[in-house]
Amino acid sequence: METDADQMYITVNGVSFAYGSAPILKDVNLSLDKSEVLGIIGPNGSGKTTLIKCINRILTPQQGEIAIDGEDALKMSLPQISKKISYVPQNAVRDVSSPMVYEVVMMGRRPHTSWKSTEQDEEIVWKAMVDMGVEDLATKPFDRLSSGQTQRVLLARAIAQEAEIFLLDEPTSNLDIRYQLEVMGLIRRLVREKGVGVCAIVHDIDLAMKYCDKLVMLDEGRITYAGTAEEVITVENIKETYGVDIAIDHNYGRPHVVVL
Numbered sequence: 594m595e596t597d598a599d600q601m602y603i604t605v606n607g608v609s610f611a612y613g614s615a616p617i618l619k620d621v622n623l624s625l626d627k628s629e630v631l632g633i634i635g636p637n638g639s640g641k642t643t644l645i646k647c648i649n650r651i652l653t654p655q656q657g658e659i660a661i662d663g664e665d666a667l668k669m670s671l672p673q674i675s676k677k678i679s680y681v682p683q684n685a686v687r688d689v690s691s692p693m694v695y696e697v698v699m700m701g702r703r704p705h706t707s708w709k710s711t712e713q714d715e716e717i718v719w720k721a722m723v724d725m726g727v728e729d730l731a732t733k734p735f736d737r738l739s740s741g742q743t744q745r746v747l748l749a750r751a752i753a754q755e756a757e758i759f760l761l762d763e764p765t766s767n768l769d770i771r772y773q774l775e776v777m778g779l780i781r782r783l784v785r786e787k788g789v790g791v792c793a794i795v796h797d798i799d800l801a802m803k804y805c806d807k808l809v810m811l812d813e814g815r816i817t818y819a820g821t822a823e824e825v826i827t828v829e830n831i832k833e834t835y836g837v838d839i840a841i842d843h844n845y846g847r848p849h850v851v852v853l
């Protein structure tokens with residue numbers, strides 16, 4: 594899994610970021626390659642969203658370097674970045690003002706198409722909607738969906754974008770348990786079949802343990818633990834970071850987090 598940092602698709606090196614004079618990220622290092630799922634966990638307000646916004650160039654770090662596919666991300670244009678990175682924001686419900694679900698998913702094709710969408714774009718969009726189970730919503734107004742439907746439509750848009758890296762800010766937060774598992778399963782399938790790399794902020798530490806190849810724990814803007822799920826999610830680390838007692842249950846084929 595870990596290879597030479599130079600060969601990783603995304604490398605974040607010594608990144609620090611402040612909103613005004615309030616330091617948020619402090620000397621953050623991480624790397625992500627294609628075909629792997631990196632989970633970011635950590636308490637509310639620890640800087641997780643800020644970190645993926647820095648990777649995506651929505652925010653510009655005051656210190657450190659970010660490389661995407663060997664290029665200095667700070668010198669790349671936003672259209673260049675959106676060919677390589679799909680981003681699904683947290684609380685995205687009102688960031689799109691497009692009338693129909695189908696058109697919202699079609700927006701994922703924008704980095705690739707000129708004014709008019711082609712038959713191929715339509716095919717890609719339709720397939721992405723089927724993948725996320727939102728094809729029945731195609732002609733519904735986007736702003737009248739439930740939060741879970743909204744999340745699935747935005748994931749379909751990200752799939753239609755055909756980027757190599759997905760940055761997902763709490764992709765399962767509004768989903769019922771069935772769609773939580775389906776979405777995480779779909780993410781694993783994209784990784785396996787298309788070789789994409791995924792960096793996802795995941796609050797549910799059991800989901801993180803089940804679906805992520807590697808994890809980083811962010812606490813007050815610093816990465817406190819990094820490694821495999823079993824290295825990062827330990828009884829001691831969770832107690833220290835969240836002040837919560839858990840146990841790790843090994844009875845059902847894989848380690849499970851049990852909240853005590």
Ligand SMILES: Nc1ncnc2c1ncn2[C@@H]1O[C@H](COP(=O)(O)OP(=O)(O)OP(=O)(O)O)[C@@H](O)[C@H]1O
Nearest residue numbers: 612615617635636637638639640641642643644683
């Ligand atoms: N635009 C902003 N201006 C000033 N401070 C901000 C801004 N956005 C976030 N912050 C602050 O930065 C810190 C980190 O916020 P961030 O959204 O990155 O946390 P998070 O780890 O994603 O939290 P959550 O789990 O609640 O989503 C918080 O203290 C937050 O109040």
Ligand SMILES: [Mg+2]
Nearest residue numbers: 641642643683
């Ligand atoms: Mg957040």
